Amino acid sequence: MPTKTFDVIVVGTGAGGGTAMKILCEAGLSVCAINSGPRIDPSKDYKLHRQVYDLKYRGYGNPLRFAGKAHQEPYSVEESEYSEGSDIFEHDVAYSNEPGTDWYWKRCKATGGKANFWGRSSARHGDIDYKAADLDGFGENWPVDYAEIAPWFTKAERYMGVASTVQNRPSNPDGEYLPPMSWRCIDYIIQKGAEKIGVPYLPDRCAQLTKAHNGHPACHYCGNCSRGCDVGAFFSPTWFTIPEAEATKNLTLLTNALVRSVLVDEAGMARGVAYVDRTTKREIEVYAKVVVLAASCVETAHIMLNSKSRHWPTGIANSSGHLGKNLCDHLYGCPGYGYLPQLLGQPATPDNIADSTVAWMPRWQNLKNPREEKFIRGYSMYMGGGCGEFPGHYSQLEGFGSEFKRNIKRYYPTPVGALIQAPSLPSETNYVDIDPEKKDIFGIPQLRFHFRWGQNELLMWEHSKQVMIDLFKAMGAEMWGADDEPNRPGTSLHETGVCRLGNDPKTSVTNKWAQTHDVKNLYICDASIFPNPTDKTTTMPIVAYTMRTCDSLLNNFKQGLHKRA
Numbered sequence: 001m002p003t004k005t006f007d008v009i010v011v012g013t014g015a016g017g018g019t020a021m022k023i024l025c026e027a028g029l030s031v032c033a034i035n036s037g038p039r040i041d042p043s044k045d046y047k048l049h050r051q052v053y054d055l056k057y058r059g060y061g062n063p064l065r066f067a068g069k070a071h072q073e074p075y076s077v078e079e080s081e082y083s084e085g086s087d088i089f090e091h092d093v094a095y096s097n098e099p100g101t102d103w104y105w106k107r108c109k110a111t112g113g114k115a116n117f118w119g120r121s122s123a124r125h126g127d128i129d130y131k132a133a134d135l136d137g138f139g140e141n142w143p144v145d146y147a148e149i150a151p152w153f154t155k156a157e158r159y160m161g162v163a164s165t166v167q168n169r170p171s172n173p174d175g176e177y178l179p180p181m182s183w184r185c186i187d188y189i190i191q192k193g194a195e196k197i198g199v200p201y202l203p204d205r206c207a208q209l210t211k212a213h214n215g216h217p218a219c220h221y222c223g224n225c226s227r228g229c230d231v232g233a234f235f236s237p238t239w240f241t242i243p244e245a246e247a248t249k250n251l252t253l254l255t256n257a258l259v260r261s262v263l264v265d266e267a268g269m270a271r272g273v274a275y276v277d278r279t280t281k282r283e284i285e286v287y288a289k290v291v292v293l294a295a296s297c298v299e300t301a302h303i304m305l306n307s308k309s310r311h312w313p314t315g316i317a318n319s320s321g322h323l324g325k326n327l328c329d330h331l332y333g334c335p336g337y338g339y340l341p342q343l344l345g346q347p348a349t350p351d352n353i354a355d356s357t358v359a360w361m362p363r364w365q366n367l368k369n370p371r372e373e374k375f376i377r378g379y380s381m382y383m384g385g386g387c388g389e390f391p392g393h394y395s396q397l398e399g400f401g402s403e404f405k406r407n408i409k410r411y412y413p414t415p416v417g418a419l420i421q422a423p424s425l426p427s428e429t430n431y432v433d434i435d436p437e438k439k440d441i442f443g444i445p446q447l448r449f450h451f452r453w454g455q456n457e458l459l460m461w462e463h464s465k466q467v468m469i470d471l472f473k474a475m476g477a478e479m480w481g482a483d484d485e486p487n488r489p490g491t492s493l494h495e496t497g498v499c500r501l502g503n504d505p506k507t508s509v510t511n512k513w514a515q516t517h518d519v520k521n522l523y524i525c526d527a528s529i530f531p532n533p534t535d536k537t538t539t540m541p542i543v544a545y546t547m548r549t550c551d552s553l554l555n556n557f558k559q560g561l562h563k564r565a
């Protein structure tokens with residue numbers, strides 16, 4: 001049991017926590033990083049470069065693998081037979097959904113968190129996001145503007161390595177980029193079609209190394225990214241922040257340590273955390289002068305809501321009553337998929353070069369007039385297709401035997417489909433709280449979700465379906481269909497809002513530096529501080545805001561607000 005007091009405890013070692021511990025360790029502070037699951041080992045845990053026919057269950061995994069687990073649902077994309085047996089994903093800690101809510105909470109408990117397997121799309125927020133309330137009258141502006149955050153985006157991009165081009169889009173400020181990824185054949189066809197209907201189709205901002213960067217090798221386009229990169233050619237804490245923090249010798253890393261609450265002193269300030277050691281099931285306390293929570297959005301709120309004391313009867317730093325509130329997410333779903341007849345029978349090319357998005361459709365709606373469409377704000381879209389590793393289009397074709405196989409091959413380069421990324425708006429009815437009755441197997445009260453898609457994002461969903469009909473026509477493509485419903489809430493893994501930052505302590509949990517208004521030595525470094533998701537992804541902004549928060553935290557040490565241990 002560690003008895004020493006640290007300068008800082010960082011809870012979580014993902015994009016946010018990993019960045020925080022690297023910066024704080026490099027500044028000479030003693031840091032105890034606490035991670036709920038085991039240490040990931042890329043050589044054992046990234047099971048890439050295997051074909052599904054080499055796997056016993058053809059990639060789907062042993063159907064009995066969750067027997068006896070508290071949370072039995074498999075996680076799509078990132079969890080499959082490729083990661084089976086590695087104890088990487090959270091299935092011990094259950095959560096609840098209130099009736100009518102169907103939140104899908106996918107958690108990676110290993111060190112590095114979800115960024116071991118992420119999609120790497122990395123756009124900047126802009127003033128169109130930060131000042132949206134001024135533009136359309138809904139909600140409140142963010143307490144920051146683009147000019148203030150831009151240098152941190154630059155710092156994050158320089159560190160992570162983001163490939164893209166300068167595009168001069170009103171919704172998407174440009175940054176500092178590595179050369180873009182080469183396009184696939186389908187990208188040129190999609191771009192031509194998109195041009196005809198007035199929709200931009202441009203290289204995505206992708207945190208994947210198109211050339212060697214900061215000591216990390218260039219990508220060799222094997223296309224296995226969502227199973228983890230065995231050479232570290234995209235930003236992940238496993239290859240970037242964690243080894244750099246360790247190299248300082250200022251890091252103590254505790255694994256399999258599930259934090260249940262933040263401990264407070266006589267004044268109600270943070271003095272450490274209590275965690276459950278998964279292996280012994282014993283509860284242990286560890287102390288520090290400052291606590292940084294980076295357990296990933298809703299889990300950070302879960303820990304804070306469970307941190308009740310006489311000072312904080314409804315959860316630590318919750319004098320506003322906004323802790324756990326304002327839960328937002330990206331609505332995901334496929335508004336159209338089909339095939340490009342002009343590519344039938346063409347030779348196969350490795351189109352899964354990045355196993356992800358090479359190009360995207362950045363927001364193009366409501367740019368000149370914020371109320372031009374039936375909905376406010378806007379959404380972005382990603383297009384996938386071509387020759388993937390697995391010919392998923394087989395289910396669209398009829399037949400059997402060798403004729404069927406020939407047909408699958410004939411269609412192999414042709415499939416094309418879309419993914420919408422539409423932000424929900426903060427709503428009083430969307431939030432998390434503590435389930436009054438249920439506890440997990442470690443005796444920790446469970447988190448409970450209350451969430452439904454709102455009218456605004458559902459209007460975006462309908463809009464995107466029409467865009468797909470128009471685009472398919474413009475590309476000369478045939479449509480096979482579209483999802484009837486959007487994906488379940490939680491699918492995108494871009495949830496925000498539950499500890500939102502703001503200038504007013506009555507309506508926000510943290511100040512604009514992500515320091516909680518109430519507890520001056522408690523900071524937050526994940527997407528829970530973002531008041532809403534915008535139409536952009538969260539990870540690069542998490543890294544940028546964490547860099548900025550750590551700068552302010554270090555300054556507070558220098559100014560004497562925090563004392564060294």
Ligand SMILES: Cc1cc2nc3c(=O)[nH]c(=O)nc-3n(C[C@H](O)[C@H](O)[C@H](O)COP(=O)(O)OP(=O)(O)OC[C@H]3O[C@@H](n4cnc5c(N)ncnc54)[C@H](O)[C@@H]3O)c2cc1C
Nearest residue numbers: 012014015016036109113114119120121259296537538539
């Ligand atoms: C397949 C996939 C595709 C994605 N695509 C993109 C994309 O293209 N662009 C993008 O921006 N984002 C994408 N994301 C989301 C992105 O991965 C997350 O936004 C980001 O990794 C979140 O980082 P985080 O540090 O906040 O949380 P996490 O990565 O979840 O890390 C949280 C850490 O905290 C630890 N922890 C949790 N609870 C506790 C506790 N109680 N006690 C102690 N430790 C705890 C966990 O072990 C974990 O290490 C994708 C994710 C996946 C899985």
Ligand code: SF4
Nearest residue numbers: 219220222223225229
């Ligand atoms: S495509 Fe590139 S980044 Fe992805 S796993 Fe392969 S080498 Fe790594």
